[in-house]
Amino acid sequence: MVKRKRRRLKKSVKNIFLLLIVVFILSIVYLSTDKKEPVKVMKTETPKVLKKKKEKKNIDEDSFMVSCKKLNYCKEEFEDRYKKYKEEHSNLSIEDIVTYVNLNLDYSFYTHTEKTPILNKETMLVNKYLYLDSDYVPDNLEAIQSEYSRSGMKLVKVAKDKFVEMSKAAKKDGYSVIAMSSYRSYKYQVNLYNRYVKSDGVNGADTYSARAGFSEHQTGLCVDVYDGKIDYTNFEKSKSFNWMNDNAYKYGFILRFPKDKENITGYQYESWHYRYVGEEIAKYIHENNITFEEYYVRFIEPTI
Ligand SMILES: [Zn+2]
Structure with a gap:
């Protein structure tokens, strides 16, 4: 009896063992076929996907130039530069890409420079790509009244008249806007810049x-202005600065190097540096929170 029982037990253990082996083999087969399938899919679909992606890219690029040509400041000869800039700055709008490339911002500052095309006008642009000759002296320079300036400060007549008008209005409101640096000759700038390089x-x-x-x-x-008391580099901390923020544009002046626009202007934020551009342009720039560079590319350059 015991012997038969033992034999039966042995047999059932053997069966369980065989069943386990079968399950093991089946699972290996299942897993290996499961793995193979996606590889097969990848192999057959990859070129298709790539082709589709390439087609989409071409459509994107073509639609880019179609949109670009709708802008009156799109330069077709810059197509390759626009596309390269777009690849590197995919978050930017078409308007910004075209504007920045037109400004030469895809090149380093002080490279690809050229003589600025407009002279003696409030629409002229001078920056790290557009320069003035060493002998350029603007027409109609006039001294600013000593009440609103440190001695010997000069501006072009139209800017000077508007600056005095603005300073008078600030004074009437209880503030103080004094010129501490204005026209500077080429030679003066050579010495100033060299001094800064030394330090x-x-x-x-x-x-x-x-x-x-x-x-x-x-x-x-x-x-460059200050309030007559604190250093001009701290003009931002004065109440006169707030007055300028609210009123300068009414007299045709803009804050030329605003905060967070260093990548466009090439200069760190300067709360004291104001540029005369005329009332109409100043109003537009003030209301749209753009730089003079952007305004120049979109509205002035196409008319040259
Ligand atoms: Zn300045």
């Missing part, structure tokens, strides 16, 4: 001072 090196000086010929101060259309 901060070229890279440091380039963030806050212009190289000679590239300084807006040579246009006679811009002015």
Whole structure:
């Protein structure tokens, strides 16, 4: 009896063992076929996917130029540069890509420079790509009344008249806007820039001072101001600064190097540097929170 029982037990253990082996083999077969399938799919679909992606990219690129051509400041000869810039800055709008490339922002500052095309006008642009000759002196420079300026400060007549009008209005409201630096000759800028390079090196000086010929101060259309008390670099902390924020545009002046626009202007934020551009342009720039560079590319350059 016991012997038979033992044999039966042995047999059933053997069966269980065989069943386990079968299950093991089946699961291996299942797993291996499961793995193979996606590989097969990948192999047959990858070229298709790639082709589709390529087609989509071509459509995107073509539609980019179609949209670009609708802008009156799109330059078809810049197509390759636009597309390259778009690849590197996919978050930007078409308007911004075209504007930035037209400004040469796809090149480093002080490379690909050219003589600025407009002279002696409030629409002229001088920056790290557009320069003035060493002998350029603006027409109609006039001294600013000493009441509103440190001695010897000059601006182009139209800017000077508007600056005085603005300073008078500020005074009437109980504030003080005094010119501490305005027109600067090419030679003056050479000395100033070289002095800054000596103390901060070229890279440091380039963030806050212009190289000679590239300084807006040579246009006679811009002015550094202070409130007559605290240092001009702290103008932002004065109440007069708030007054300028609300009123400067009414007299044709704009804050030329605003906060968070360093990548466009090439300069760190300067709360004291104001540029005369005329009332209409100043109003537009003030209301749309853009830089003079952007305005120039979109509205001035196409008319040259
Ligand atoms: Zn300045």
